[in-house]
Amino acid sequence: MSLANSSNDTPPSREEIYQAFLRSLKRRRGFGIVFMQCPPAEAKRIIGRVHQDLPQKQIATLTLTEPIDNLYDRVKNILDRDQLSILFIQGLEKSLEAYIKPGYRGDGDYYNLDTVPTILSHLNQRRELFRDHFKTLCFVFVLPAFAIKYFIRRAPDFYDWSAGVFEFSVDIGANGFSDNVIQPGQDQINVGSARTADEKIDYFQQALQRQREIGNRVAWPTANRKGEADCLSSLGNAYRSLGQYREAINYLQQGLQIQHEIGDRYGELTSLSSLGGALYCLKQYEHSIASYDKAIQIYQELGLDQATLLSQMLINRGNALKSIGRLEESIKNYNQALAIEPNSDQALVQCGDALNQLGL
Numbered sequence: 001m002s003l004a005n006s007s008n009d010t011p012p013s014r015e016e017i018y019q020a021f022l023r024s025l026k027r028r029r030g031f032g033i034v035f036m037q038c039p040p041a042e043a044k045r046i047i048g049r050v051h052q053d054l055p056q057k058q059i060a061t062l063t064l065t066e067p068i069d070n071l072y073d074r075v076k077n078i079l080d081r082d083q084l085s086i087l088f089i090q091g092l093e094k095s096l097e098a099y100i101k102p103g104y105r106g107d108g109d110y111y112n113l114d115t116v117p118t119i120l121s122h123l124n125q126r127r128e129l130f131r132d133h134f135k136t137l138c139f140v141f142v143l144p145a146f147a148i149k150y151f152i153r154r155a156p157d158f159y160d161w162s163a164g165v166f167e168f169s170v171d172i173g174a175n176g177f178s179d180n181v182i183q184p185g186q187d188q189i190n191v192g193s194a195r196t197a198d199e200k201i202d203y204f205q206q207a208l209q210r211q212r213e214i215g216n217r218v219a220w221p222t223a224n225r226k227g228e229a230d231c232l233s234s235l236g237n238a239y240r241s242l243g244q245y246r247e248a249i250n251y252l253q254q255g256l257q258i259q260h261e262i263g264d265r266y267g268e269l270t271s272l273s274s275l276g277g278a279l280y281c282l283k284q285y286e287h288s289i290a291s292y293d294k295a296i297q298i299y300q301e302l303g304l305d306q307a308t309l310l311s312q313m314l315i316n317r318g319n320a321l322k323s324i325g326r327l328e329e330s331i332k333n334y335n336q337a338l339a340i341e342p343n344s345d346q347a348l349v350q351c352g353d354a355l356n357q358l359g360l
Contacts, residue, residue: 032138038168064091093147120155229258292317
């Protein structure tokens with residue numbers, strides 16, 4: 001059953017959403033990330049029900065009562081952590097509140113787009129460490145809508161690994177108004193209603209079909225194919241989050257071709273970076289390195305100043321180099337990443353591993 005709904009569909013009931021949420025948790029084996037959008041009182045009820053409905057799972061809740069900069073260590077220090085299957089995390093929005101400011105570009109919410117909250121930078125950087133060190137654990141982040149939107153915009157690498165968002169009720173954003181996770185444009189399908197990776201795929205398939213139908217009816221300038229390219233890239237990322245890497249590569253390459261044709265350089269950069277990650281997961285390391293090379297070149301040509309993005313691409317390139325034994329080159333990439341973000345634990349760990357393999 002799909003929870004996606006359009007203007008002609010009946011919205012799913014709370015029970016339907018809950019059953020889809022429960023199925024997602026029940027079938028998950030090992031590491032995973034899920035977002036749950038609902039107010040605290042509703043979360044308490046849902047968590048209690050999950051305990052009853054999944055007695056075979058070991059479940060715990062980590063409640064944060066103050067802002068934090070480091071979630072990894074908090075989880076690492078949980079007693080009997082290795083016995084847990086599901087960890088609900090509540091209160092992480094407290095670590096974002098200091099960064100909000102009045103609405104920007106008509107978003108209707110409060111964001112500081114000039115900086116990345118420390119906790120989100122931490123999650124982006126330690127994404128692989130969470131996966132590698134908490135192999136049995138599914139993280140369920142219980143958050144209000146404004147915080148989930150913050151993840152989407154400022155921690156996209158971490159968010160891309162999630163199974164999506166389960167929205168149990170309309171929620172109050174940081175500005176005090178009702179707030180959806182994503183605000184679509186007038187001609188877009190409402191992707192904010194898509195709650196799981198499978199549903200994201202359904203939505204972007206519909207959006208892609210609509211973009212192509214409009215393009216066939218209207219004599220579009222080439223530059224207006226950006227919507228089609230964005231849908232293709234979004235499909236690629238959705239398939240990547242499901243571990244369907246060949247499908248991901250297919251869509252990312254289609255999107256990349258259009259982005260190149262219309263001169264969408266930043267779109268090319270992000271698609272190449274995602275493509276490099278998918279190729280890496282298929283152990284096509286040489287092709288992965290080539291994708292990161294092109295992405296980094298575009299980054300430099302555009303003169304961007306996005307430290308986390310560049311640092312992550314350098315780390316990912318280093319990981320691919322390390323996988324084929326080019327250890328000295330991988331260490332160079334890790335050191336470049338550390339020069340950009342000296343506190344990158346991911347770069348430190350990977351660099352240490354490469355040095356260890358060299359016997360240094």
